[in-house]
Amino acid sequence: MARMTGATWRPIPINHTPNGQREVRGVVVHIMAGTLAGTDSWFRNPAAQASSHFGTGKAGQLYQWVDTSDRAWAQANGNSAWLSVENEGRGGDTLTSAQLDANAKVLAWAHKTYGVPLQVTHTVNGRGLGYHAMGGASWGGHTSCPGSRIVAQLDDIVTRAKKIVSGGGSPSGGSTSSTYTVKAGDTLSGIGAKTGVKWQTIASLNGIESPYVIKVGQVLKLKASSTSKPAAKPVVSVAHLNAARAKDIPAPTGHTTYKAEVLVLENALVAEGLLARKYADGSFGTLTQDAYDAFRRKVGYRGSAATGSVGLESLKKLAARHGFTAKA
Ligand SMILES: [Zn+2]
Structure with missing residues (x-):
């Protein structure tokens, strides 16, 4: 389950596929050809057979309609691997500065949550910030969504997302002084x-x-x-995790060793969608092991490299995506 902090959660009960998101390669930008309010109402109509994960208004409102574990119905064959953002406006419009910021927030969040790279992509085999038309016929043939003027703004969205990720404060260029x-x-x-x-x-x-x-x-x-000073990143030691693994797995449920560090690991695995929130308990049990193995497979490890004790290299990958520091 993943809902974005900072987006207004406005769940729609229909017009999406629960647990249908297979992977997240990136974020796809759309134009509504309508208003935020109109789209919010249309997605609740069974006749629509359409939805998106996120939506923006011209004044910068940001809605989340579909949990990102679930598949929204926004770009046909592109649905199961991409998140979607619908933007208020008509064909030929450009996005307002507030909308660029809202899209940047979604991209920055997808970067932190799913490791989506902060770059523009023009192909369905790429990763990053894409747009509906790039999918061609297999994505429904929406060649004018979101329109060339908005496609030309995607670099600007990436620049703003980088600023958010690097802690640059207000993406709209607001005050940086304290x-x-x-x-x-x-x-x-x-x-x-x-x-x-x-x-x-x-x-x-x-x-x-x-x-x-x-x-x-x-x-x-x-x-x-x-x-005004950045919070210190938690440090997680591979040696501590493996000590916890050696003691907690054979012990009765709930046994904890290096609880704080195991919790950092588990919270990252929850954010990856690999561990249920209720099992993030600071105990390195078999579910934590399974979730960590699933993370290793997700980032490309195979066979014996994707199981057993925690390795520094794979932990560094998880750390980079979830704001902690991995050490030996
Ligand atoms: Zn579209």
């Missing part, structure tokens, strides 16, 4: 609009309460100090 000095004529809401930080957030960070008086020259914090 403080703002009040000038004559400023209001909190005006500063909010200028800096891209919600005025309510600025008020609470600075302890300003109704009637929200600010003074010229006052230095306002725009970020909580704890978020």
